[in-house]
Amino acid sequence: xxxxxxxxxxxxxxxxxxxxxxxxxxxxxxxxxxxxxxxxxxxxxxxxxxxxxxxxxxxxxxxxxxxxxxxxxxxxxxxxxxxxxxxxxxxxxxxxxxxxxxxxxxxxxxxxxxxxxxxxxxxxxxxxxxxxxxxxxxxxxxxxxxxxxxxxxxxxx
Numbered sequence: 001x002x003x004x005x006x007x008x009x010x011x012x013x014x015x016x017x018x019x020x021x022x023x024x025x026x027x028x029x030x031x032x033x034x035x036x037x038x039x040x041x042x043x044x045x046x047x048x049x050x051x052x053x054x055x056x057x058x059x060x061x062x063x064x065x066x067x068x069x070x071x072x073x074x075x076x077x078x079x080x081x082x083x084x085x086x087x088x089x090x091x092x093x094x095x096x097x098x099x100x101x102x103x104x105x106x107x108x109x110x111x112x113x114x115x116x117x118x119x120x121x122x123x124x125x126x127x128x129x130x131x132x133x134x135x136x137x138x139x140x141x142x143x144x145x146x147x148x149x150x151x152x153x154x155x156x157x
C-alpha cells in the first residue's frame with residue numbers, strides 16, 4: 001500500500017514539473033486587469049491576472065452578432081471542458097448565453113485556450129456586459145468568480 005502511494009505522489013510531482021517546463025509562453029500583450037465583478041473601459045484586452053484573458057475583446061468595444069470570442073483561462077476555470085459566457089443588457093437582463101469550449105485538455109492548472117461564438121438579437125440598449133463565469137459545479141457561493149466586460153451595441157437602424 002505504501003509503495004502505491006509513493007508511486008502516485010512521485011507521478012504527480014513528475015507530471016507537475018513537466019507541465020511547468022512546457023507551459024504556453026504566448027500571452028496577449030498589454031492586457032487590462034479587471035477586478036472580479038466589475039466593469040471597466042480601456043483599449044486593452046480584458047483579463048483577471050493569472051486566471052482568464054480574452055484576446056481580442058476590449059472593454060467598451062462595440063459588438064454585434066455573431067461575436068467570436070477567443071482567449072485562455074486556467075484549467076480551474078472550466079468544468080467538463082467549458083464555462084458560461086453571458087451577455088446582459090444594461091438592466092441586467094440576459095440576452096444570450098453560450099458555453100466557452102476548451103481547445104485543449106482542461107484538467108490542469110495551466111492555461112487552456114477557449115473559443116465561443118455568441119449570437120444575439122441587437123437590443124434597444126446602448127450598453128451591456130459580457131460575463132465570463134467560472135464553472136462552479138459545487139454551487140457554493142465561495143467558488144463563484146467572474147470577469148465582467150462592459151460592451152456597447154451597434155445602434156439599431
